[in-house]
Amino acid sequence: MERAWLGEFLRRRREALSPQDVGLPARPPGRTPGLRREEVAALASVSTTYYERLEQGRGPNPSAAVLATLSTALRLTPDEEAHLHRLAGHTTPARPNRTTQLDPTLEHLLTAIEETTPAFVTDDLGNVLAQNWLNITLLGRYQGNLIWRWFTDPTWRHRLDPPDRQEQTGFAYVADLRAVLAEHGPDGPAGELLQRLNDASAEFRTMWDHHAVASLHCPTKVVHDPASALSNWTARSSPARSPANAC
CATH class of the missing domain: 1.10.260.40 (lambda repressor-like DNA-binding domains)
Incomplete structure (x- = not known):
């Protein structure tokens, strides 16, 4: 408890x-x-x-x-x-156990949809386990933690969300992390991530203090792509689409 x-x-x-x-x-x-x-x-x-x-x-x-x-x-x-x-120390329906191993079925699915849909797989802490080709084309290859990147990399944030939606996304990450931390406890990777975020970001500390908790739901985002990263994609898959589902 x-x-x-x-x-x-x-x-x-x-x-x-x-x-x-x-x-x-x-x-x-x-x-x-x-x-x-x-x-x-x-x-x-x-x-x-x-x-x-x-x-x-x-x-x-x-x-x-x-x-x-x-x-x-x-x-x-x-x-x-x-x-x-x-x-309070009571059991609840548990989330799947955190793992660093990608399910082969998910890996196959990422490849199967990569011509039309950018996608990635994370564990419950937001660590990226895999990306398909189109997601890498849009956002670059990334194998770190999405919550950490959101609160420490302004360029990343601005590509994924306009300024008026960034606070909402930040709160969504923080609320989900609190739910995961309560399930796994303050020790281990979850607690270490919390400590790093507290040390690195005043914005994170302010949002954490609100004590919100909710599972993460990923809305549709419009990716800003001034460097025309989609030029290779449009040659392979037509017509091009700008919205991408990403957290």
């Missing part, structure tokens, strides 16, 4: 809700935003003292039933509810 993380997560989610979000009367202007601890406790049918101890990182191990009521009270998404269970 990660008591400190559990308490911080509960507090952040409580502060993100307004009374109106849970059907309570609005407060006068100027009052502290978010729900009060006693309001969350009442919504979850637990005592205020019990809930306060959980937020302070010194409470007992909550049962799965209590976690379910807290999830409802705090209006958690499915990803957030799973994260809450992991922090």
